[in-house]
Structures are given as C-alpha cells and as structure tokens.
Amino acid sequence: MEKKWWKESVVYQIYPRSFKDSNGDGIGDLQGIISKLDYLKELGVGVIWLSPVYESPNDDNGYDISDYKAIMDEFGTMEDWEELLEGLHKRGMKLMMDLVVNHSSDEHAWFIESRKSKDNPYRDYYIWRPGKDGNEPNNWTSFFSGSAWQYHEETDEYFLHLFSKKQPDLNWENPVLRNEIYDMMKWWLDKGVDGFRINVINLISKEDGLPSTPGGKKYDWGGDYFMNGPRVHEYLQEMNREVLSKYDMMTVGECPGASPEDAARYANEEGTELNMIFTFEHMDLDSGPGGKWDVKDWTLADLKDVMTKWQKDLEGRGWNSLYLNNHDQPRMVSRFGNDQEYRVESAKMLATFLHMMQGTPYIYQGEELGMTNVKFDSLEEYNDIEIHNMYREKVTEGGEDHAKIMEAIYRKGRDNARTPMQWDDSEHAGFTIGTPWLKVNPNYKEINAENALKDPSSIFYYYKELNRLRKEHDIIVYGTYDLILEDNPQIYAYTRSLGEEKLVIMCNFTKENATCTLPEDIQYESASLLIGNYVEGTAEERLEGLQLRPYEARVYRLN
Ligand code: ISL
Numbered sequence: 037m038e039k040k041w042w043k044e045s046v047v048y049q050i051y052p053r054s055f056k057d058s059n060g061d062g063i064g065d066l067q068g069i070i071s072k073l074d075y076l077k078e079l080g081v082g083v084i085w086l087s088p089v090y091e092s093p094n095d096d097n098g099y100d101i102s103d104y105k106a107i108m109d110e111f112g113t114m115e116d117w118e119e120l121l122e123g124l125h126k127r128g129m130k131l132m133m134d135l136v137v138n139h140s141s142d143e144h145a146w147f148i149e150s151r152k153s154k155d156n157p158y159r160d161y162y163i164w165r166p167g168k169d170g171n172e173p174n175n176w177t178s179f180f181s182g183s184a185w186q187y188h189e190e191t192d193e194y195f196l197h198l199f200s201k202k203q204p205d206l207n208w209e210n211p212v213l214r215n216e217i218y219d220m221m222k223w224w225l226d227k228g229v230d231g232f233r234i235n236v237i238n239l240i241s242k243e244d245g246l247p248s249t250p251g252g253k254k255y256d257w258g259g260d261y262f263m264n265g266p267r268v269h270e271y272l273q274e275m276n277r278e279v280l281s282k283y284d285m286m287t288v289g290e291c292p293g294a295s296p297e298d299a300a301r302y303a304n305e306e307g308t309e310l311n312m313i314f315t316f317e318h319m320d321l322d323s324g325p326g327g328k329w330d331v332k333d334w335t336l337a338d339l340k341d342v343m344t345k346w347q348k349d350l351e352g353r354g355w356n357s358l359y360l361n362n363h364d365q366p367r368m369v370s371r372f373g374n375d376q377e378y379r380v381e382s383a384k385m386l387a388t389f390l391h392m393m394q395g396t397p398y399i400y401q402g403e404e405l406g407m408t409n410v411k412f413d414s415l416e417e418y419n420d421i422e423i424h425n426m427y428r429e430k431v432t433e434g435g436e437d438h439a440k441i442m443e444a445i446y447r448k449g450r451d452n453a454r455t456p457m458q459w460d461d462s463e464h465a466g467f468t469i470g471t472p473w474l475k476v477n478p479n480y481k482e483i484n485a486e487n488a489l490k491d492p493s494s495i496f497y498y499y500k501e502l503n504r505l506r507k508e509h510d511i512i513v514y515g516t517y518d519l520i521l522e523d524n525p526q527i528y529a530y531t532r533s534l535g536e537e538k539l540v541i542m543c544n545f546t547k548e549n550a551t552c553t554l555p556e557d558i559q560y561e562s563a564s565l566l567i568g569n570y571v572e573g574t575a576e577e578r579l580e581g582l583q584l585r586p587y588e589a590r591v592y593r594l595n
C-alpha cells in the first residue's frame with residue numbers, strides 16, 4: 037500500500053458559524069478561527085476542514101453558495117482568509133476547503149441568468165423540465181422534505197433541487213459548467229489550499245429521463261436515480277485529470293448511499309478519482325425503515341458488522357475515512373457513548389475505537405471536549421432548515437405527535453452539533469460577547485476548553501496523545517484490521533497487523549464491567565499498553581481474562 041500524507045494525517049472539522057466569534061455579532065468568523073490556531077496546533081491535528089465560508093444567503097448555512105470566489109461577509113474578507121491559510125501553513129497544518137458543486141444557491145449569478153429565459157446561455161447550467169399533466173416532472177422528494185422540483189412561472193418550467201428550493205442542482209451533463217467548476221477549483225488550489233471535502237459528490241449524475249419511482253406514490257425517495265448515477269465516475273475521472281492530479285492535495289467525497297463497492301471505485305488506490313469518501317452506513321444504524329427520523333436503538337452487533345465490512349472490503353483497494361460525527365450528525369458521545377455518568381470515559385473510548393482503525397480520522401469541533409447533544413424547549417430555538425421543513429411536513433401538515441417529533445429532534449437533529457464551541461465558563465461559553473446565533477449548550481460551565489486544557493487527564497489531552505501515537509507508529513496508519521470476539525455483546529475488539537507487529541484494541545461499549553478473553557490464536561510473548569482511558573502504561577502484562585471497567589478502552593502492543 038502506498039504511503040501518503042493524507043493517510044497519516046488527522047483532520048479537524050471547523051463549522052465556522054459556531055467556532056469563535058471575534059466581533060460580537062454572535063456569528064463565528066475567520067478572525068475567530070485565527071485566534072484559536074494555537075489551540076489546534078496544541079491538539080496536534082494536521083489538516084483543517086473548513087465548512088463553507090463562501091458568499092451565501094445562508095438558507096442552509098453556507099451549503100448554498102452564491103459566489104464560489106468570494107468570502108461570506110459575516111465571516112470576514114478574502115484578506116482574513118489569506119491570513120488564516122498563512123497561519124495554518126506557518127504552524128505546519130494544511131487547509132481543506134468545502135466544495136459544494138452538486139448545487140449552488142438560487143442567488144448565484146448563473147442561476148439568476150438561467151431563470152431569465154429558456155434560451156439564456158446559462159439555462160443549461162441547471163436542470164429544467166416542463167411539468168407533466170400539471171404536476172412536477174417526476175415524483176422525487178428532496179432531502180429536506182417536499183417535492184424536489186420548484187415551479188418557475190415566468191418560463192413555465194420546473195427546476196430540480198435535491199435539497200432546499202434555494203439550492204438548485206447544477207447540470208453536470210453540461211461540459212461548459214463542468215469546466216467552470218474545474219477552473220474555480222484550480223483558482224483556489226493556486227491560492228494555496230491543500231484539498232477539498234466535496235459535498236454530496238455522488239449525486240451529480242442523474243439517471244437519463246429522470247424517471248419517477250415505481251408504485252405511483254405522489255412523492256417518493258428517488259435515490260436510486262441519482263445516488264452513484266450513470267456518469268459519476270466519468271465526471272470524477274475527468275475532474276481528476278483536469279484538476280486533482282495536477283496538485284499535491286487531499287480529497288474526500290461525501291457520498292450518501294455509497295456501498296463499499298462504490299467506494300472501491302471512488303477512493304481507488306490507483307488514485308484516478310478521489311482519495312477517500314464519507315460513507316453513511318454506520319450513521320444509519322439508529323434509523324428505522326421510516327428513515328432518519330424514525331429513531332431506533334443501534335446495536336453493537338450491527339456496529340461491528342458495518343465497520344468491519346468497510347475495513348475489510350476496502351483492504352488494499354481503497355482508503356477509508358473515519359468519523360462518528362460532523363455538522364450533520366448528533367454528538368457521538370450522546371449517540372454511541374454515555375453523555376452522563378461516563379461522559380469522559382466513553383468519549384475517550386470512542387476516540388480509541390475510531391482512531392485505531394485503518395483510515396483517516398476526522399475530529400469534529402468540540403468532540404475533543406466531549407461536547408454533547410442539546411435539548412431546546414421549543415422548536416423556535418432550532419435553526420436548521422432540515423428540522424423546520426421536517427416538522428412542518430410531519431406535525432403541522434401531517435398531524436403527527438409534537439412530543440414524539442421533538443424527541444426525534446433531540447436524538448438526531450443537526451443543531452446538536454451546531455451549538456457554539458464551549459471555550460470557557462463565561463457567558464455564552466466565551467464563544468461571543470454578543471448574542472449567539474444558536475443557543476449555547478447549558479452544560480458549558482463544566483464542559484469547556486479552558487477546563488480541558490487545565491486538566492492533564494482531559495479528553496483533549498487524550499486526543500492529543502492519539503494524534504502523537506499516530507505519528508510514531510506506522511501500524512496505526514497502515515496495519516491490517518481484523519475483528520476478534522465477534523459475538524461478545526459488550527466488547528468491540530480488533531487487531532491491527534503490520535509485518536511482525538500486532539496491536540490489540542479492546543473497547544467496552546457498556547456501563548458494566550466486561551471480561552475480555554483473547555482468542556487462542558493470538559500468541560504473544562509480552563504485551564505492553566500503548567494507550568488506555570483508565571490506566572497508565574505498564575511495561576508488561578498478561579491479557580488472559582482481563583477485566584474492562586465501564587467504557588474502558590485499551591490498546592496493547594504484542595511482541
Ligand atoms: O444531514 C443529512 C441527514 O440529516 C444528510 O442527508 C445530508 O443532508 C447529506 O449528507 C448532504 O449533506 C451535505 O449537503 C447538504 C448540507 O445541508 C449538509 O450540511 C452537507 O453536509 C446540502 O447542501
């Protein structure tokens with residue numbers, strides 16, 4: 037397997053709106069990030085992924101871009117951005133920008149032109165279709181509820197929007213549009229960015245004829261017709277030839293609905309498309325048949341299945357990304373750990389579990405503090421368009437139970453991840469001196485960066501140690517993964533192997549003690565602890581019948 041810097045790095049995601057406000061308007065900004073660069077350096081991460089900072093009307097918090105080459109006023113100026121890049125590079129860190137090119141904002145100049153008339157030169161930059169018998173061109177629903185089509189009276193046609201109606205889908209069939217995008221990417225790369233996280237890139241190619249789903253439902257999930265569509269690999273290979281292959285850079289494609297087989301192509305080891313993708317299978321473990329808001333409990337057995345499938349299916353063929361939360365997902369300690377009594381232990385256990393697998397690990401801001409989900413009393417306190425559209429469809433129009441939907445929002449809502457970073461115990465957690473755009477989690481008095489930095493046994497320093505170990509041990513990056521103790525109901529355990537070297541990783545996912553008995557085929561002379569969330573390393577140990585305490589994690593090096 038080829039060695040690459042982006043395999044050896046740890047990525048830290050910043051959601052700028054919620055990271056740090058420098059001027060008191062309640063909105064995080066670039067100068068705020070710049071003021072925290074030493075904090076990031078201290079944590080020891082190598083790459084920063086910046087969620088979108090481009091000009092945007094913020095219908096979807098920057099994922100609706102109205103100018104790809106300008107910085108959002110609320111976040112600062114291009115000079116601020118340049119200062120940020122320089123500050124990162126000076127400290128030996130890299131910058132990965134978010135690239136949102138499945139759709140733009142409806143306020144982008146291209147769309148403003150496109151909707152002017154059917155023969156406008158920009159018409160074909162978007163996906164316009166006439167209606168069918170007075171209805172939408174097909175029955176697809178958008179990710180954010182309702183039809184994926186919006187009617188435009190002046191030209192008597194509909195445009196496609198897989199997300200909000202202010203996010204019209206770009207028409208990748210059009211080579212002129214594709215070239216505009218490649219030029220824009222080169223423009224940023226020439227300014228010095230080190231990579232792109234590419235938003236829903238596996239949705240860019242839609243099935244010819246845009247067929248309705250079978251079954252005659254008025255509105256239906258049409259994913260089969262646009263997820264991993266017919267020409268997506270052709271487009272990515274073109275992007276790779278035209279842009280990516282010309283730079284020493286890193287790419288990760290966000291790919292909902294991609295299987296390991298798809299991933300083996302998107303993230304192939306030959307490097308003809310992307311470096312890695314974000315998959316969603318493990319994020320769906322607590323969704324019932326009704327989808328994301330049909331919440332059920334996840335099981336450890338399913339988690340083992342899914343993670344192991346991705347580790348083994350991509351072995352030697354492609355590279356994994358490793359994440360348990362981001363700006364679209366609930367907080368991992370609330371979802372997969374225990375955010376009460378064992379918050380600290382379980383946050384460290386989950387970090388161990390993830391960072392010891394094969395792939396590039398991603399830390400989402402606040403994860404290193406063990407930040408948790410939030411419960412706001414009223415719907416009005418939430419900001420996310422996905423939450424509001426869903427609530428309208430299910431409760432206001434659909435008559436479902438308010439309390440039940442609020443419960444689902446508490447568990448799955450994206451605003452769980454978007455409450456402001458908790459820097460200290462002053463008002464609004466030191467995020468802003470003004471009024472924050474989204475309320476701070478009330479637990480900030482206890483959970484904040486200032487406390488973490490004062491406490492040598494904090495989650496923060498545990499991450500720092502994981503990051504350090506990764507730099508020191510090739511096996512953490514390149515070792516082969518194998519699941520062990522498959523049927524153990526409490527423990528997730530696996531090994532990593534590289535040449536003669538072997539690591540054993542053991543994670544207790546429960547709040548009860550668990551006995552860990554290694555399989556007999558794991559032979560060793562001596563075992564030494566590399567890292568653990570309860571104990572300091574001891575020189576040598578026997579691992580037979582080891583007791584793991586609640587949410588305990590241990591990593592041993594076997595000789
Ligand atoms: O968040 C989701 C589920 O709640 C996902 O379906 C998400 O919408 C999907 O992964 C695409 O996400 C990306 O594009 C969206 C944007 O809202 C997300 O923030 C972004 O990560 C549309 O631009």
Ligand code: CA
Pocket residue numbers: 057058059060061062063064065110
């Ligand atoms: Ca601000």
